Amino acid sequence: MINLFSGELYKLQKSKSIYICCITMIAFVLLLYGAFATAEKIQQGELENGSYGFEVDAEANHGGNSVWEEVSMLEVVQTMFVGIGGIISAIFISIFVFGEYANGAVKNVTGKGYSRWKIFSIKYIATILAALLMLIIMIVAVLIAEILFVGTGRFNSELFSNLVSYASMQLLLATAFGGIVIVINQFCRNLGAGIAISVCLIMFSTIITAGLDIALRYFELDIKASDYWIVDLINNCPLNEIDSAYATRAIISSIIWIIVTFIIGNVHFQKTDIK
Amino acid sequence: MEYVLKTENITKVYGQHKVVNRVSMHVKKGAIYGFIGKNGAGKTTFMRMVAGLAAPTEGTMELFGSTELEKQRKRIGTLIENPGVYANMTARENLEVIRKNFGITEKQAVDDMLEFVGLSDTNKKKVKNFSMGMKQRLGIAISLFCNPDFLILDEPINGLDPEGIKEIRELLLKLNREKGITILISSHILGELSKIATHYGIIREGVLVEEFPASDLEDRCRRCHKLIVDNTELAANILENKLHINNFDVPKQGVIRVFDHFETMEQINREFILNGVNIKESYLSGQDLEGYFMELLGGGVND
The missing domain is CATH 3.30.70.980 (YebC, transcriptional regulation domain)
Structure with a gap:
């Protein structure tokens, strides 16, 4: 299994997509901070309103407060996790998983002394680890951008404590979501379809769970689908002081989704014909 | 008689269609077995079942006289349908993945294999920019990388120019004669196949209609x-x-x-x-x- 893992790491190292996805995430972080910094300069009168295409709404601006007082670093991290971070990591996972099937490279290890269980398990672990690494790089990028644009003035122990707990929870949820994306791509074996379904899950699945919640309430059932769906849990993760009820639901749901996707993916890979 | 591959009534059904129908094949140790059939006759499906890439619907199989197929398949090198390569990597990087996957410690093995199949001068050229023949050579290099005792090659000379075909033919004969590697090879180029095959198997609509040694061929014709x-x-x-x-x-x-x-x-x-x-x-x-x-x-x- 170590050999297979070593092979996966080498493929990751040589994979352009991981570098492109990381650079894209960093670029989005810088873009976000750049936008806030421009808005701050407009607000402070250093730039005219409308500079670089930025319009600052005077009414929305709470009495001329600094933008940096309105937007915390944690909120930037949240914006990245809930939006672009999920989409980019889903795209990366789709590319990496599909890469094995695109030219049939998976057949070079299948039936060569390694059980299919081992092959799938290593692929699953390596893909998830790479996706998590990208999200960690995204957090580091936010920290660096914070220093570059704002300085270290807002850093304190409370911020780091909240950042660690928020990021840990999001990484756990991202692991579960990564598992779902892997299984989707395993079934599709089509890059376009894999990416489209994964991105649609991020963008629209919460509408479905909201509908399910209404249906469950209609039948007077004391349960909410959105409480256990990973994308809802990612979107609703509290920034400060994660309450125990949410933490319990998020941890249990993540573990269940990880186990379920791991088993489904494995069973599918066992039975499928490799072309 | 020592057989490298022995199948008994191997069958593969997709939906209602029997793609491979009760095939009982016998590949002797040291043979070059020419597997002949039209497109869609079931050659590739049969080879994929032998290689462990598809599960038979029915039938049994022995590899190297053993039914422990997973263990024995370590001794098989395969090139089935298209070469399994990473298009965005170079030939060297592709072989490096194989080297790492199989825990081969000698780094020199990659260079040796590239030299062996004539791809040592491809340098940083990505596989996606390779000609069909170069891809086939890389596929053969991948199949040979773990020193197999049994090679399964599905149309390995597809897309090769006459010189490339000659080189592959000489390479296969060398592997068979010098290293004693048994080869199961399918090809549409019958004239070329007849220059190397020691045995033939003819498959028609999923059924293995005949199996005979090359020595019978003259008599049959x-x-x-x-x-x-x-x-x-x-x-x-x-x-x-x-x-x-x-x-x-x-x-x-x-x-x-x-x-x-x-x-x-x-x-x-x-x-x-x-x-x-x-x-x-x-x-x-x-x-x-x-x-x-x-x-x-x-x-x-x-x-």
Whole structure:
């Protein structure tokens, strides 16, 4: 299994997509901070309103407060996790998983002394680890951008404590979501379809769970689908002081989704014909 | 007899369609087994089942005399359909993935293999920019990388120019003769296959219709007077005792093939009729290699 893992790491190292996805995430972080910094300069009168295409709404601006007082670093991290971070990591996972099937490279290890269980398990672990690494790089990028644009003035122990707990929870949820994306791509074996379904899950699945919640309430059932769906849990993760009820639901749901996707993916890979 | 591959009634069904139908194949150790069939005859599906890439619906299989297939498949190198390569990597990087996957510690093995298949000068060229022939060579390099005892090659000379075909042919003969590697190879280029194969298997609509050694091929293609008769024993008796012809055979009941005595065709027919042997058909037969295979395959080789 170590050999297979070593092979996966080498493929990751040589994979352009991981570098492109990381650079894209960093670029989005810088873009976000750049936008806030421009808005701050407009607000402070250093730039005219409308500079670089930025319009600052005077009414929305709470009495001329600094933008940096309105937007915390944690909120930037949240914006990245809930939006672009999920989409980019889903795209990366789709590319990496599909890469094995695109030219049939998976057949070079299948039936060569390694059980299919081992092959799938290593692929699953390596893909998830790479996706998590990208999200960690995204957090580091936010920290660096914070220093570059704002300085270290807002850093304190409370911020780091909240950042660690928020990021840990999001990484756990991202692991579960990564598992779902892997299984989707395993079934599709089509890059376009894999990416489209994964991105649609991020963008629209919460509408479905909201509908399910209404249906469950209609039948007077004391349960909410959105409480256990990973994308809802990612979107609703509290920034400060994660309450125990949410933490319990998020941890249990993540573990269940990880186990379920791991088993489904494995069973599918066992039975499928490799072309 | 030591067999590297022995299958018993291997069958693969997709939906209602039997792609491979009760195939019992026997590949002897040290053989180069030419596997011939039209497109869609079931060659690739059969090879994929042997390689462990698809599960048979029915039937059993032995590899190297063992039914522990997963363990024995370590000894197989495969190039089935297209070469399994990462298009955005170089040839060296592709082989490096294989080296790491199989825990081969000698880094030099990659360079040696690139040299062996003539890809050592590709440097940083990505596989996506390779010609078909170069991809095939890389596929062969991947299949050979773990020093297999048994090679399964599905159309390995597809897309190669005449020089490339010659090189691959010489490479396969070298591997077979010097390293004793048994080879199961499918190809549409029958003339090329006949230069290396020691055994043949003919598959038609999923059914293995014939299996025979290459030494039989000349005999099978030999010019003869073929007679379809109702009483084979009596006909054979007439040939031997009345006409004193011994150079004939009975490939199956009702069929007699008389070799060489073409000038006596009329006499043979007359004697048979006079002695109560009914002749259903009587004609001169004899084909070239391609014609013979086409007859077995039931039409064009690759139509």
